[in-house]
Amino acid sequence: MPRWKPDAVDRLQDAALELFAEQGFERTTVAEIAKRAELTQRSFFNHFADKREVLFGMSAKLQEEVVREVEEADDAGPPLDTVVRAFGVVADKLLEQRRDVVARRYAVIAANPELLERELGKNAALTDAIADALRRRGCEPGAAFLAAGAAMLAQQAAFRTWTRPGETRTLRDLLPAAAEDLRTTVGAS
């Protein structure tokens, strides 16, 4: 009874996330991941440089897409909204179909200080890249820095809601509300 087999990348990612959650990131080997996915180590290394890459392989793609969306946005509104809209488009494309995988990935990262620092480094690089993209759109450097940081903050707030058990709204739905919450919190006087 052959069962339907999803893509090797998905199977390896699922197997890795299961094992990281069960026994910790450090204690999991590539051999175990390949075995759980019913694939060879060679197949693993065809897709990932190492086990860390299973967690962070998406970062470059995500950054590239967000930056492109910001650069190509044709709205002339506040930079925070431009970035939040860009996040929404990219979330629909890259994250929405795998809420469960993304949430499990984050749980693994949050449980390991070293991985968390790596994740924070990726987020800082993304923030810088967004600020650069805003500058290329004519935004003044100081405002670009603040708008990029504020957008990351709204994105993190939306992400926290999105990964709550039972939550059904999409990230794209949640992002504008998070930006509004930030405006209220920051602007209240």
Added chain:
Amino acid sequence: MPRWKPDAVDRLQDAALELFAEQGFERTTVAEIAKRAELTQRSFFNHFADKREVLFGMSAKLQEEVVREVEEADDAGPPLDTVVRAFGVVADKLLEQRRDVVARRYAVIAANPELLERELGKNAALTDAIADALRRRGCEPGAAFLAAGAAMLAQQAAFRTWTRPGETRTLRDLLPAAAEDLRTTVGAS
């Protein structure tokens, strides 16, 4: 001709920052730091667990003081302003007299991805601790998360200005303006 000798901690810190800037963090040994400071390695280890501690030893103290200022603040204004004021008080106490050391420390960290990730981890811990303190003051969790993140962003913007060559205003002076800039950037529509 004996010259005046500042505290061992200051001398070790100065020597370490000089060497990190000259030859990189990784390549600098505790033996070299002690020698440059005209002290023994034993004296170094009386004050620091390792060379990383020279860079991050202040983080715990800074977090403790900021959290206490937030908890003890008697104003009832927006949480962003409460935190920004707390940063100002602590900056006067811990950072203002050593602008040069703080700026050199940051340059060393920014030049080393591993140290930068560590710094980002410390900042994330500080943000969480501030959000917790705001919650203890009765702030709703979502607003506490956003206000703490926004305050960190304003603090980073103020810090960038403060460490510019020739800048003479204090961090405490610069912080409210940075918070205002954030309000303008985020609120503009």
